Amino acid sequence: MNSSVTNIVVAGLGGQGVLKASDILAELVFRSGMDVKKSEIHGMSQRGGSVSSDVRFGPVVLSPMVPEGEADYLVVTQQDQVAVNVNLLAKNGILIQPSDVEQSKLRNKKSLNVALLGVLSIHLNFPEEAWKAAIQQNLPEPLHEANLQAFALGRESGVR
């Protein structure tokens, strides 16, 4: 396996902002100048079913899909979806889940997706400002404040 590629899977249920989170992540990587691919299945996702999205980046990315057992990071927005997706995680992969964040402190509960990106951000080598810019580029202005707060909260949790 090409170890120079970083594999991230974001998973959860339709309506939780799984695809939005992977959009933010992929945008961040794209702007850093690295090769990046993002893949997911659309269609039934709005109807509350399981959703997952793959983001892969590195010097050269080939297949857009993260192979089973090769995810370096698995970010899950719904606790009961961990079991559904955990087989994607590599042996030494890192699981990021809702319990990693103190959700009662979220200004907007819907920002859990971005809070989990905050936790993820500690593990990846991108400047905090670049993350914030990617969040702002992918969300409408009225949602910026709540999501930046969520990101900061997640980042704190990640440091701890």
Next chain:
Amino acid sequence: MQPADSKLDKLFLSGDEAVALAALDADVKLGSGYPGTPSTEILESFEKLGGRAQWAPNEKVALEVGIGVAFAGARALVTMKHVGLNVAADPLFTVAYTGVDGALIVVSADDPGMSSSQNEQDNRRYAVAAGVPMLEPSDSQEAYDFMLRAIEISERWHVPVLFRMTTRVCHSKSVVQRGAPVPPPQPAHFAHDIRSRVMIPAYARPAHRRLREKLKQIAEWNESSGLNSITQGSADLGIITSGICFQHVREAVPAAKVLKLGMTYPLPTALMRQFASSVQRCLVIEEGDPYLVESARMEGITVEDKSEMYRFGELNVPRVRRIVERDLSPESKPIPGKPPELCPGCPHRSVFIALRNLDCYVAGDIGCYSLGVLPPFEAMDSLVCMGAAIGVGLGMRHVLPPGEARRVVSVLGDSTFVHSGITGLVEMVYNPPPTGHVLLILDNGTTAMTGLQEHPGTGRTLKHASTGKVIFEDLVRSLGVRNVIVVDPTSDPKAFEELVRSALDKPELSVIIARRNCLLAAKSIREYERCDEQLGH
């Protein structure tokens, strides 16, 4: 669509968005299609970029409009999902004979693995059957580049081109370098060419010969077209592949020598033969049907195929590794996730509760309401293709004993009704079963399943501007159905159930239009209607 990275002049696009961008850069004059996952975003992106895009009532009409554009010398893009090409097959087979003046590109977005489809048919077969050249991109960059090449081929040989994508190419995002604009050679114009375009038998016979001659020339050209490429590697293992499988192959077996086919009809058989003879073991890796394998073997080229077990579903890196290793052991099954369901408060819910309570035989159809088949409703007995609800329901009514026949209802949505339910309705009026029939049109004011697209029944265009509107109740009455009831199924669910029961009891034809806007679309619909009022429509 992401803004351009100014430093690199690069974009991060899905395959669908890349096709739309190429269409814009090639000055495609009209995009026409019918929504269908995973193709829907092509026309939506094209419109957002400033192109002219329209939803047609169905794929057949979309292609016919595209043919007209191309007959008039302009460039046309027609988009649909794989099953849509079944609907559009009739014009496709004959426009291959007539040829075109401006470019005509038909996108078929296939769905191996059926992430959102009723079958996983492999539309590469259509290129062969109809005799149209076919290109298959493997990522967003190629979706962009190949679209421009497809236009070039279409105009050089005056043939329609099939642009075959798959779910993972349509919906994956990757980096795209935009090229220079490729303007059309001439403005739209029309010149009589009766013998080329009027396919009466006397003119069609020579047209077929012309088509075969063109395909022969294109096949020769494709041997060195630049659309096919070889990645050097070990002579121990050579792999012939195309589309998204190329990416999986390069990752799974980086040491292998690879022939990647970009133009998969007509095939560069000399190139394939030469490649096969340059390696010890020549393996074909393709998703779905053994199309490349059969084509190679027909030419006497010795290739190894994948085991039948890999014919089903998508391929990916682990599956490609297994194919290479000839691993036939059972594959681990993915842990089932949470299935999708009708949204809480969805107006379809009360319909399926009523049908379940009435213990109906439900001839169903394709849309969000297909989810009525799942618990807690389980109130659907068939789903075949767009519009089939009516014909299938009628057929059941014709042969079942009267007591049973009276339990049969046909159920389909508003967009599906326009797509191919209207002809079924005509059949219902023309050949009514002795027990009558009940048709339920679930009108939620949008094409919900594919992401809230407009259709002729909403009275708004692709970009949500006001236009002519097909009024279902007027249409149904005009065809001679007397019992036409328009009702909000959510306002009084018990009364709705009674209404369906009384319709089932009558030996007459009844059409019940259950009208209530989709919850997800309701807010936008109110906004569009408010804008229309302000504009005085």
